[in-house]
Amino acid sequence: MIIGALLGEGWAAMLANRMRTLLTMLGMVFGVGAVIMMMAIGQGAQLMVNESIASMGSNLFIVLSGSTSAGGTRQGSGTVPTLTMADSQAISELPQIAAVAPNIFNSAQLIYASNNWSTQVAGSTPPILEVRDWQVVAGEGFKDSDIRAATRVLLMGQTVVKNLFGDENPVGKIVRVKNSPFLVMGVLAQKGQSLDGRDQDDTVLVPITTAQRQLFGNQFPGMVRMILVKAKSADVMAKAEQEMVDLLHARHRIHADKENDFSVRNLTALAQAAASTTEAMSTMLGAIASVSLLVGGIGIMNIMLVSVTERTREIGILMAIGAKNSDILLQFLFEAVMISLAGSFIGAVLGIACAYFYSQLNDTLVVVTLSSVVLAFGVAASVGVFFGFYPARKAANLKPIEALRFQ
Amino acid sequence: MTRPLISVSGLYKQYLANVPVLKDINFNIESSEFVAIMGHSGSGKSTLMNILGCLDTATAGHYYLQDRDTASLTSDELANLRNQLIGFVFQGFNLLPRSSLLENIALPLLYAGKSKPERREKAIQMLNRVGLAEFGERRPNQLSGGQQQRVAIARALVTDPKLILADEPTGNLDTQTSEDIMKIFHDMNAEQKITIILVTHEPDIAAHAKRMIVVRDGQIESDKST
Ligand SMILES: Nc1ncnc2c1ncn2[C@@H]1O[C@H](COP(=O)(O)OP(=O)(O)O)[C@@H](O)[C@H]1O
Numbered sequence A: 001m002i003i004g005a006l007l008g009e010g011w012a013a014m015l016a017n018r019m020r021t022l023l024t025m026l027g028m029v030f031g032v033g034a035v036i037m038m039m040a041i042g043q044g045a046q047l048m049v050n051e052s053i054a055s056m057g058s059n060l061f062i063v064l065s066g067s068t069s070a071g072g073t074r075q076g077s078g079t080v081p082t083l084t085m086a087d088s089q090a091i092s093e094l095p096q097i098a099a100v101a102p103n104i105f106n107s108a109q110l111i112y113a114s115n116n117w118s119t120q121v122a123g124s125t126p127p128i129l130e131v132r133d134w135q136v137v138a139g140e141g142f143k144d145s146d147i148r149a150a151t152r153v154l155l156m157g158q159t160v161v162k163n164l165f166g167d168e169n170p171v172g173k174i175v176r177v178k179n180s181p182f183l184v185m186g187v188l189a190q191k192g193q194s195l196d197g198r199d200q201d202d203t204v205l206v207p208i209t210t211a212q213r214q215l216f217g218n219q220f221p222g223m224v225r226m227i228l229v230k231a232k233s234a235d236v237m238a239k240a241e242q243e244m245v246d247l248l249h250a251r252h253r254i255h256a257d258k259e260n261d262f263s264v265r266n267l268t269a270l271a272q273a274a275a276s277t278t279e280a281m282s283t284m285l286g287a288i289a290s291v292s293l294l295v296g297g298i299g300i301m302n303i304m305l306v307s308v309t310e311r312t313r314e315i316g317i318l319m320a321i322g323a324k325n326s327d328i329l330l331q332f333l334f335e336a337v338m339i340s341l342a343g344s345f346i347g348a349v350l351g352i353a354c355a356y357f358y359s360q361l362n363d364t365l366v367v368v369t370l371s372s373v374v375l376a377f378g379v380a381a382s383v384g385v386f387f388g389f390y391p392a393r394k395a396a397n398l399k400p401i402e403a404l405r406f407q
Numbered sequence B: 001m002t003r004p005l006i007s008v009s010g011l012y013k014q015y016l017a018n019v020p021v022l023k024d025i026n027f028n029i030e031s032s033e034f035v036a037i038m039g040h041s042g043s044g045k046s047t048l049m050n051i052l053g054c055l056d057t058a059t060a061g062h063y064y065l066q067d068r069d070t071a072s073l074t075s076d077e078l079a080n081l082r083n084q085l086i087g088f089v090f091q092g093f094n095l096l097p098r099s100s101l102l103e104n105i106a107l108p109l110l111y112a113g114k115s116k117p118e119r120r121e122k123a124i125q126m127l128n129r130v131g132l133a134e135f136g137e138r139r140p141n142q143l144s145g146g147q148q149q150r151v152a153i154a155r156a157l158v159t160d161p162k163l164i165l166a167d168e169p170t171g172n173l174d175t176q177t178s179e180d181i182m183k184i185f186h187d188m189n190a191e192q193k194i195t196i197i198l199v200t201h202e203p204d205i206a207a208h209a210k211r212m213i214v215v216r217d218g219q220i221e222s223d224k225s226t
């Protein structure tokens, strides 16, 4: 009851000093705005990472050839092909493995009518679609018979479709890859960005045999640069890795004291590490922004102290007509809290708008979560109470006659 | 026989290390009296009024209000006394400049815990009584001094106090307006039996009272009925 009325008094005092109230609010506006915006950017980054991880395919290993020591110099993985189609076949027969796709790739120019586009051409086998959890959205995927016959067919990623065909349906059309005609058999589903920021849709898939024999020359016949492997489930990842390492050890006849000529990477584990890094970054952004909330709170305290001094006589009058110390305390406290809440509200709107603007500008994802807004408001209200308390108590502890006599 | 409303005995007031402003003040004031306190400027009248109004405390001596020793009361109890028992009228009006007249008048009822409709109704009634019914939504600075003082009186009366303390209420007003204000005081004393203590240094204003206490250099020089 009386609380509601005191709230009204606080509100009236705020309205009476619009300019000052507004300036005081600015601290909270920017504080809350910054927190919400930073958290939105952080959450957006996290979401993007998670989407990339999902688009990568689950329970994924990549087996790279290379890492051989040649005369003491270590060479980068994949530089010297040591993996073969037969390795790939052998891995696919391991108990914990769901699907295996050998892979070679290079960039090449594609031409359709008057359009041309340089993209990554990857040679693989039909299981690549299962390994990468990739759908064919139009037409169909290639088959084992295409591998055996090394037919000139391809599956096209969305970015390539857009750049070569625009709105036209590419399925059944002929495009030229390095001047050889290829039939577009199907179109791959959109995958978006990979973790390292590459456009996963800027690619075409061809049968691996076609790539080996007709596109990328014959330097290492039957060799593959890497093998993508999907384990049966997340629980058997470690076991699957051990099986593969043991198998390749045996197949490549590597002695215990020699270095491997291949490497197995658990992409899913790498992705999870990336995700937790992003999460840490996003938490840190929020924490840094929270400091500005504190600064906003100090601004409130400052102005409230001025306000108490300015209104000392008024406080004296209120005491003369019967205001208790606690009434004065509450009134000033409400004023501080209302300033901070109103500031928070404006800040929230501003922060959401800025986050949206930022996402448009940088073409990234931002996510404003309810919890970030609630958190910002909660902190702002507490800051209002905390920093409003000292000035309010100062007002409440004035002696009636001293307050009344104050000039 | 009932005890007096106000009983002051051996009262001293001293600011810091200076000479005392009030020295050995003794008097009783009964319910529904109309008392004028007179004296030169600086004689200690306002200091005495502030102590009587529980806005200030004495350095020594006793002040009993309604039989209660004010020195033993908590600040909340004193606030309640100022709210319920006492109404103040100041020379400078002391209205809140940013609030409307009705809001000003209703404010004491807020601290008395009255509901909003109750506060508003009572404030309108009081504004009518001082003849300013049509100005309810105005700010104090849109009124003349005499009108502002009426509003201040309405505010002082809104909680139906037993005691009105008026410190030179006509000090800023011209003669005619002063007479109008004094008529209000006279009427509230005569009709509602409200006790009035009025500080003034003008004899024609003091003439409205039925008893006159003269203060000189912080001491009571004379105390007689008129
Ligand atoms: N807060 C104060 N501190 C110091 N001296 C004061 C204070 N208030 C009043 N005085 C002194 O006390 C004396 C009486 O003041 P006051 O009661 O205001 O007189 P009056 O109202 O009769 O003119 C004056 O000499 C004045 O200077």
Ligand SMILES: [Mg+2]
Residues within 6 Å of the ligand: B045, B046, B047
């Ligand atoms: Mg005086």
